[in-house]
Amino acid sequence: MALIVQKYGGSSVADAESIKRVAKRIVDTRRAGHDVVVAVSAMGDTTDELLDLAHQVAPISAPRELDMLLSSGERISMALLAMAIHSMGFEARSFTGSQAGMITDATHGAARIVDVTPIRLREALDEGAIVIVAGFQGFNRDTRDITTLGRGGSDTTAVALAAALEADVCEIYSDVDGIYTADPRVVPQARKLDVVSSEEMLELAANGAKVLYIRAVEYARRHGVMINARSTFSSGQGTFVLSPGMTAPASIARTQESPMEEPIVAGVATDLSQAKITVIGVPDVPGKAAEIFKIVAKSGANVDMIVQNVSAAATGRTDISFTLPKTDASLALRALAAEQVDVGFESLVHDDQIGKLSVVGAGMRTHSGVSATLFEALSTAGVNIEMISTSEIRISVVVRGDDLAGAARVVHTAYGLDGDTEAVVYAGTGR
């Protein structure tokens, strides 16, 4: 008998029928002899509808009240889910973030978990009940107010509960059946991974893979929680995200082709959500880069890759390019333009037609030639590389947006990742 935490997203509980299907899945887990704690998101588009209402009554929402408003969405889904389980003859109890002991700081809209005290959940489990917890929400002890955790909050709730309750596994359900070697909509030959390391998962998620939120994976890694990403709509085993020291369940280990050897590359991530800004004609004197990125940071924009060209000796000037989310570009451009005279650069170029391709694999640490394979594959395919950035287990390149899908396919093949069959692609995005 294990303790299993399950998380169901909004699309898994979008209507009464979906809720009943999820209830059955939970009851099946209970019937198999396990204790079950469920973190649930708001139904379907509830959160967007509430945000829309908020916008209608007030152009700018008071953060405390917005959290009070949004947190009601999960109360609805969790109570309905508990009712559905009840009507199948099993005891179920729902708990708000506050009742579940999800203690956060006071940052409304993006609260960080500071403590988890699941006393009432333990009591309910000891009494044989299935526990349902509102995802996405917490409670601040000082202000005694309700908070929300921000994007991906329900995943984080599930992982934090799994950590606090020392659960055996944290199953994150969505409408995709696991982590793929690439986005199956971009690379039809993508294969589902049975296991992926948490560090690889972090790089994949940070570079465009949408199935799991970085924050939840980080929390799982730090607290030693095993994540199992799987589908609400199929019975597949999904993908296990393993942190150092963890071993995959026996059922998975048996199916792996070469369990003795770690694959060099886990997957290829693609990302069309970034833009590139180039600051042209920056005086090539110490401190200019710092000056520029201080301005960008102050604007609230999140910089990703940075490349500085070699200075042209004749002019004493250089160009600095960086990428950032498209939605942050206008913030950064406005901030830089305002300081043009002080910084002394010549002009700004904004390019939102870029694509980022990342190759991720823990094997890069011990294998040479990984980047050569990437560059060669892109060269053969005639794809021009505009920027390069690397981490210990990742190589990212910026290419033309139009080239991204084709590039992903040739790179996927070059690393021997192609599966024998085309992947099943679901309509949603898993959120």
Added chain:
Amino acid sequence: MALIVQKYGGSSVADAESIKRVAKRIVDTRRAGHDVVVAVSAMGDTTDELLDLAHQVAPISAPRELDMLLSSGERISMALLAMAIHSMGFEARSFTGSQAGMITDATHGAARIVDVTPIRLREALDEGAIVIVAGFQGFNRDTRDITTLGRGGSDTTAVALAAALEADVCEIYSDVDGIYTADPRVVPQARKLDVVSSEEMLELAANGAKVLYIRAVEYARRHGVMINARSTFSSGQGTFVLSPGMTAPASIARTQESPMEEPIVAGVATDLSQAKITVIGVPDVPGKAAEIFKIVAKSGANVDMIVQNVSAAATGRTDISFTLPKTDASLALRALAAEQVDVGFESLVHDDQIGKLSVVGAGMRTHSGVSATLFEALSTAGVNIEMISTSEIRISVVVRGDDLAGAARVVHTAYGLDGDTEAVVYAGTGR
């Protein structure tokens, strides 16, 4: 500067526009220099929609979970209302029933208030904030679970807050502009009352008047809270419900026609929601009535009027008639039929085409001839009386349902209650 508690029902906050209108009304009260605490219901049909969802996922809802579900409705409306007030430049904070210190027993779905500890509301008021509280909901200390107060719960929340905070007045807003001498849809000449005593209001509410809930009026009477029933959609002063020892505000006293003299009759209430059951051929021996009403009570039906006919000496048998809500009739009929042999009655007659007319007035205590006027008016109008019941300040008669509206009009005229103009009738019912 006064402390004013205001209650807005679901129809007053049905959509974003309504919420903004209510916010403006609250801000106006604050601008006039008063402290304001607001109890708010769920938006429009939210509660019904949530009940519908509950029914879709489970035929029978777990009571604890149903309260968790339903209580989310007020969280939405109160947060939106607080946001709307914020955007008008005023500080507003919303509180759940639990945060507001609304402590109840553990009876889910029909919890009774056992204590009100509005510590956080006091703090917020002291800091100059407008306070918004979720109506209809509370919190049980032993189970630490959320409860709901049942029908009319938000009115009760408002009155209980007014009592605990020693507010100067509890304004209950709806879509009708006060208490009328009769239902204006039945009696077009009905007049709005400037004041009504709480005991009269209780009788009116118990006998068909729908503007205020009995439970809230009882709470107000017991705790000395002055209620002011008024309209969200007009600026009229509404009706003040006064308990013993209270005097109407000066602005109202001046407008009353004869402030020195209490009117004999406050109003005429009509009720088409009852049915009549007659138990025919009951053995005329002691204890039979007790036997019958024990059976009815056990069935869960709520008996209102009871009449026992004079026994026919020849047969040694009598008939017993009683009225009860139409919705309870089948419960009572089934329970009685099951015990027919034991009780020894001959048959049951069920009549759901009745109407109840009640004349209510504190002046009945000191004036004779009040009932004579009623009977004479009905006789002149050719309306047959089927049952009569009286309290200290009320006379009720049961007539044919089809006769009820006509009877109400002639009785209204007979007691000199008719106004000079026709009452303005709103579409809704004020709930």
